Amino acid sequence: MSPERKIDLAWLMLVLLSVGGAGIGSADGAGLGVAVVVSLVMAVKLRLVCTYFLELHEAHPRIRRAVLAFCHGMPILVILTTAFGDTLSSLTGALIG
């Protein structure tokens, strides 16, 4: 498969995931389950952009690690802050006042 065809398929997947993600958002419901699903969709989309658009696998390891840490960190933080929102609130209470 040519690199161009891979980019086309990645774009198609990204569009489908975005429309599907909007469907999740419009569905009634909230909580940890929705946060996990939304985070997984986010992680897959970020990975597709990193691999096929940004071509991160060819980049210097330091660039690759830093960008991947950012991309993997966000979905994990979404889940953690949803699951442990009260703990985060009490930990940062002194900062907020």
Added chain:
Amino acid sequence: MSGGWQHEDSDPFHAARCRSAPVTLAVPLSLPTPAPAPELGTAPAPAGRIPGSKAMWVGIFCEITEFALLFAVFFVARAHHPEAFHNGPEQLSLLAGTGYTLMLLTSGWCVARALHAMRRGQRGACVRWMVAGFVFGLGYPAIKIFELQRNFALGLDGSAGVFIVSYYYLTFTHLVHVFWGLLGMLWVIARTGLGAYTVEEHSGLEAFACYWHVTDMIWLMIFPLFYLLG
């Protein structure tokens, strides 16, 4: 894009040969066989290269740091005001949020195709893909105008609560980066059209593509935070 050739000064094997090889006429002269040139557009680039330019990656990491801080503020505000953030997405237009996402993804796709067209030496196709990327990129501020009109009509301004304030902070900061990207895209389109980039040297085009894709990635994080999760 980088070639497979390494400068002799940075080649340790070349330096070792220069130091140890005795200079004598008895040594048969034989030139090393050069490695075959990689086929354009299909050969993988050497591992560990810096896509685009170092300067652009300094800028990209500044952008990532800026948004990482704003995301941290978002998570703390969400932890302190769970009700406001739980009800927040209902106030926003999911259609507009999905529209931004599709416009940026399609623009990023066009830019990625433009880069591959340049790697294959198809300058005309590269310009056409870049122009298409610019048009889709313009869709982002166009939707923003309509969304802001809707929001202000509904009273969703800077005094509408912590969720809306967080939303404006993050999305306006992202909008600024999209504007830089659109201006950069015009510059790259002009330079491509004038023949400034070649198959061998188009690091400026690649640097712009990296910036645009990272800006795209950041929107892919913002979108679910405000429009889906709250």
